[in-house]
Amino acid sequence: MITDTLPSPDLTIDTSGRFCPFPIVEAAKAVRTMGEGSVLLVIATDPGIALDMPMWCQATRHEHLATLREGSTFRSYVRKRGR
Amino acid sequence: MRARAIALLSGGLDSTLALALVKGQGIEVKAINFYTGFCITETQRRKGGRADGSIPRNEALRAAADLDVDVECVDISGSGYLDMLVHPKYGYGANANPCVDCRVFMMSRAREIMEREGAQFVFTGEVLGQRPKSQRRDTLRIIERDSGLDGRLLRPLSARLLAPTVPEREGLVDRQRLESISGRSRQRQLELARELGLTDWPQPAGGCCYLTDESFARKFFDILDAREASSGERRLEQDDVVLLSTGRHFRLSPRVKLTVGRTEAENALLEHYAVGRARLEAKGVPGPVGLVEGEGEATWEERQSAARIVARYGKGRDRSEVVVTWREGEMVEEYVVAPEQDEALLEALRI
Numbered sequence: 001m002i003t004d005t006l007p008s009p010d011l012t013i014d015t016s017g018r019f020c021p022f023p024i025v026e027a028a029k030a031v032r033t034m035g036e037g038s039v040l041l042v043i044a045t046d047p048g049i050a051l052d053m054p055m056w057c058q059a060t061r062h063e064h065l066a067t068l069r070e071g072s073t074f075r076s077y078v079r080k081r082g083r
Numbered sequence: 084m085r086a087r088a089i090a091l092l093s094g095g096l097d098s099t100l101a102l103a104l105v106k107g108q109g110i111e112v113k114a115i116n117f118y119t120g121f122c123i124t125e126t127q128r129r130k131g132g133r134a135d136g137s138i139p140r141n142e143a144l145r146a147a148a149d150l151d152v153d154v155e156c157v158d159i160s161g162s163g164y165l166d167m168l169v170h171p172k173y174g175y176g177a178n179a180n181p182c183v184d185c186r187v188f189m190m191s192r193a194r195e196i197m198e199r200e201g202a203q204f205v206f207t208g209e210v211l212g213q214r215p216k217s218q219r220r221d222t223l224r225i226i227e228r229d230s231g232l233d234g235r236l237l238r239p240l241s242a243r244l245l246a247p248t249v250p251e252r253e254g255l256v257d258r259q260r261l262e263s264i265s266g267r268s269r270q271r272q273l274e275l276a277r278e279l280g281l282t283d284w285p286q287p288a289g290g291c292c293y294l295t296d297e298s299f300a301r302k303f304f305d306i307l308d309a310r311e312a313s314s315g316e317r318r319l320e321q322d323d324v325v326l327l328s329t330g331r332h333f334r335l336s337p338r339v340k341l342t343v344g345r346t347e348a349e350n351a352l353l354e355h356y357a358v359g360r361a362r363l364e365a366k367g368v369p370g371p372v373g374l375v376e377g378e379g380e381a382t383w384e385e386r387q388s389a390a391r392i393v394a395r396y397g398k399g400r401d402r403s404e405v406v407v408t409w410r411e412g413e414m415v416e417e418y419v420v421a422p423e424q425d426e427a428l429l430e431a432l433r434i
Contacts, residue, residue, distance in 0.1 A: 059152060
């Protein structure tokens with residue numbers, strides 16, 4: 001299981017039921033409160049997060065660890081790096 | 084000190100080119116993507132993606148990632164934005180699009196972000212003469228003045244056709260390396276994309292904002308007119324942002340309106356907005372969700388009419404009778420109705 005190799009999140013936010021761009025907006029807000037190297041887990045039901053999160057991480061220089069799908073729920077792991 | 088700027092980025096070709104031009108001059112850029120609630124692509128995603136099952140990407144995030152620029156999505160869809168849509172100082176375009184006021188609203192927010200970020204100017208992908216209302220020389224000037232960005236709003240694609248801005252005069256930006264594009268042709272933009280090595284941008288799809296859509300505008304003005312008639316106040320509510328772009332809409336009377344889902348995704352969306360409205364659904368036969376809203380209690384005739392229409396768009400449309408459940412708060416009623424077969428009547432009621 002890939003989840004076995006992922007770090008435990010330092011913070012988890014649940015954006016279920018919200019759509020683009022709010023999972024990213026909420027992730028950005030959460031990351032601002034976290035320390036360098038911390039891991040954020042974003043839970044979402046917007047399937048667009050599988051596309052958005054890697055692009056947002058690339059633009060903002062956070063580290064996208066993985067986005068996993070479990071049924072209709074997506075779990076996206078991000079390590080805070082940033083500019 | 085390295086110059087800093089705020090880019091308004093939709094991810095379309097023009098804003099991407101503007102971003103590449105300014106960043107290419109060694110300026111540190113932070114990109115802003117505004118969420119208004121009226122973006123057609125975002126709504127498409129909300130409804131489960133395209134007909135072929137693919138999910139449209141967020142082009143602003145894609146462009147920022149491609150150009151290695153920090154990006155922030157900013158939600159401006161609150162009550163201030165809705166008030167502006169209802170009472171635009173500079174009026175509407177061809178439909179429900181108050182483009183000049185909308186740009187002023189966005190640039191005002193961009194100015195606040197510029198000040199917060201310690202940046203020296205804001206820039207956009209606007210092109211002189213590309214749009215009939217918001218991109219004329221006079222309206223570009225109005226947007227700059229009313230947003231409080233006087234002299235600090237750069238349009239890199241048309242800069243050499245416009246008066247020099249503060250960052251150009253102060254040497255933060257080399258005006259000679261900016262463009263002099265005007266009009267609706269995209270020829271120079273395509274050349275520039277090749278010169279700058281850009282290979283990925285969305286194709287123009289005939290507009291990306293519901294407010295410019297004729298069918299949406301009918302629903303937009305219908306709800307404003309109905310509220311004004313009943314309460315004396317023209318107002319838009321937060322739920323309208325989603326509901327006006329979802330389903331088939333029927334005006335049953337000056338006070339009462341019915342919205343009927345067209346797909347499973349729309350039915351699921353309508354379910355989220357059932358509180359405070361009457362929810363209709365055929366019983367024992369698959370069919371759409373309908374929501375009835377309005378001022379005061381719906382009359383018996385309005386209830387029957389709504390039930391017949393909901394039955395008409397379900398699998399029981401060819402039956403002589405369908406039972407339709409009407410749920411409103413704690414109250415549940417069942418109406419036995421004949422599905423509406425009068426197409427002329429449906430068209431007359433359709434908004």
